[in-house]
Amino acid sequence: MNHCRHLPALLREYLFPSGCAICGRMLLDSEEAWYGLCRDCMPGFAIDQEARCALCGRPLISEQGRCLSCREREGTYHFDRVMTLFPYTGAYRTLLRAYKFGKHRALGNFFQEKLIQGLSLFPASLLRTSVWIPVPPRPGKIKQTGWDQIEYLARLLERTPQQERGLPIYRCLKRLPSQSQKELSGENRKTNLLGRIRCTKKVPPEVVLFDDVFTTGSTMDACAAALKERGAEQVYGVCLFYD
Numbered sequence: 001m002n003h004c005r006h007l008p009a010l011l012r013e014y015l016f017p018s019g020c021a022i023c024g025r026m027l028l029d030s031e032e033a034w035y036g037l038c039r040d041c042m043p044g045f046a047i048d049q050e051a052r053c054a055l056c057g058r059p060l061i062s063e064q065g066r067c068l069s070c071r072e073r074e075g076t077y078h079f080d081r082v083m084t085l086f087p088y089t090g091a092y093r094t095l096l097r098a099y100k101f102g103k104h105r106a107l108g109n110f111f112q113e114k115l116i117q118g119l120s121l122f123p124a125s126l127l128r129t130s131v132w133i134p135v136p137p138r139p140g141k142i143k144q145t146g147w148d149q150i151e152y153l154a155r156l157l158e159r160t161p162q163q164e165r166g167l168p169i170y171r172c173l174k175r176l177p178s179q180s181q182k183e184l185s186g187e188n189r190k191t192n193l194l195g196r197i198r199c200t201k202k203v204p205p206e207v208v209l210f211d212d213v214f215t216t217g218s219t220m221d222a223c224a225a226a227l228k229e230r231g232a233e234q235v236y237g238v239c240l241f242y243d
């Protein structure tokens with residue numbers, strides 16, 4: 001733990017207190033301020049090491065290999081495998097909402113670490129060279145929320161101390177206007193986005209997409225389809241939450 005690196009976060013918390021994103025308690029030391037979570041709430045967000053769906057990464061309950069929703073889905077995905085980390089319910093939901101809508105930016109430090117931990121759930125042999133690609137926001141979405149929270153994570157990943165030179169980020173996906181995925185049912189979500197996401201440059205054979213919430217997988221799927229048209233052979237993904 002690099003406490004010196006965390007000191008500016010403590011100063012910021014002292015001047016402009018935001019408190020713990022879950023319980024609201026005052027954040028008392030540099031580590032708490034860095035992650036935006038108090039020591040009592042932080043351990044509640046460990047990633048379970050349980051068996052996961054070979055496609056979407058949701059934990060498997062009584063199934064083997066693939067989860068029920070992947071089995072019931074018609075056709076295959078364009079991505080090869082996604083890791084999804086936390087259920088989008090209860091305290092987990094509070095956490096993302098505090099980041100997205102409450103602009104609790106310190107949580108970005110917490111999320112970027114979880115994305116990297118999520119990647120480590122893939123078998124090591126799968127990922128030799130990883131280029132990270134953010135899922136692009138829907139045009140107009142930034143106007144609604146006031147900021148691009150995935151781009152903020154991209155910038156943190158670029159500076160991550162886990163890798164000597166930070167992680168390579170490719171901002172190569174562009175999203176054309178389409179209806180909000182939230183307003184659509186599963187089947188319509190699938191067709192709404194295919195072809196509405198474009199890849200603007202050639203990409204390496206192995207890439208990792210990252211995003212906040214995985215619902216039907218249609219957004220990741222459309223991104224993967226675009227990446228495979230521009231040179232990707234294996235497309236993996238890490239998503240913080242599954243819905």
Ligand SMILES: [Zn+2]
Binds near residue numbers: 024039041
């Ligand atoms: Zn707390």
Ligand SMILES: [Zn+2]
Binds near residue numbers: 053054057058066
């Ligand atoms: Zn699945």
